[in-house]
Amino acid sequence: MTREQYILATQQNSLPRTEHPQFYPVGIYGWRKRCLYFFVLLLLVTMIVNLAMTIWILKVMNFTVDGMGNLRVTKKGIRLEGISEFLLPLYVKEIHSRKDSPLVLQSDRNVTVNARNHMGQLTGQLTVGADAVEAQCKRFEVRASDGGKVLFSADEDEIVIGADRLKVTGTEGAVFGHSVETPHIRAEPSQDLKLESPTRSLVMEAPRGVQVSAAAGDLKATCRKELHLQSTEGEIFLNADTIRLGNLPVGSFSSSSSSSFSSSSSSPSSSAPRQTIYELCACPNGKLYLSPAGAGSTCQSSSNICLWS
Incomplete structure (x- = not known):
């Protein structure tokens, strides 16, 4: 490009324009503007509804600075007043009630x-x-x-x-399936003590002795068959003012026959004088029987009572 052409071109550009300038609008118009206003209004309504729901929940749940409803947050932990229901497991370190009310745990199952x-x-x-x-x-x-x-x-x-005391108040008493070890068994004052085995035997054992005492009453031992008193190394000692042995068999003594005894459980015949004194005799096997007393001993080891016992 020559110098003249450059000067001519610059002069043409520097000349003022006679045409009016064109203005272009800036912003959102039409359906875009209406959609924006709609979303803003929807957001405002949602905020108002959320605020109203939050205030309603705070009112219904009784939210305060100290806690929520019956739930109070204290320095020592959480305090519940009234009836509380837990739908899921509860993990706590300690549960206790107020000083003036009990603690009740309740469940349907x-x-x-x-x-x-x-x-x-x-x-x-x-x-x-x-x-x-x-x-x-x-x-x-x-x-x-x-x-x-x-x-x-x-x-x-x-x-x-x-x-200190075990008391059984049932009518059937206490039933033990196996052995019982105790140093002392006694009944209450003015009450009877009864040890019973309805279908089997009753055994009381002690390595140093068994003592049965009735300080103010009778001591009775009753059985259907035989009552055995046995001491393997010691002796059987009966100490009382009166010792009675009832229903002992009585043997009758005849002077004509030196060894004629017959077992008789009744008194002598009415024709003979009434015998009131008897001699207590013992067989070699330990069986006792009565023999009419005489001037000498009337016990005979060959008596029928000893032979048939």
Whole structure:
């Protein structure tokens, strides 16, 4: 391009234009503007509804600075007033009631309390159901109110009752399927003590002796067949003002026959004088019988009572 052409071109551009300038509108118009206003109005309505719902929930649930409804958040934990219902498991460290009201745990089926270790394994369980109360643990204990004395404890090996007195008030008494070991058995004052085995035998054993005492009454031992008193190494000692042996067989003594005895359970015949004094005799096998007393001993080891016993 030559210099003249450049000058001519620049002069043409610097000349003022006589035409009017064109203006282009800036903004949202038409359906876009209407959609924007609609969404803004919808957002405003949604905010108002949410605010109203939030205020209604706060009012119904009774939200306060201290907590919600019957639930109060304190420095020591959470406090519930009134009746509370839990639909899912509850994990807490301690549950206790107010000082002036009891603590009630209620369920339509059962109430189960579980104890677990740090690994989540079940170590103890207490279930209160409609039919039974079950406790599953290694050792079950019932202590006194002061928490010191153990009143009842049970484990796999034994059951211990630590109360001063065990009282059974049932009409059938106490039934034990196996042996019972105790240092003392006694009845209540003015009451009878009865040890009974309806279909089997009753055995009382003690390595150092068995003592049966009736300080203010009678002591009776009754059996259907035989009553044995046996001492393997010692003696049987009967100490009383009067010792009576009833229903002993009586042998009649005849002077014409030196060894003629006949067993008789009745008194001598009415023709002979009435015998009032008898001699207590013993057979070699230990059987006792009565023989009419005479000037000398009338006991004969060859008596029919000893022979047929």
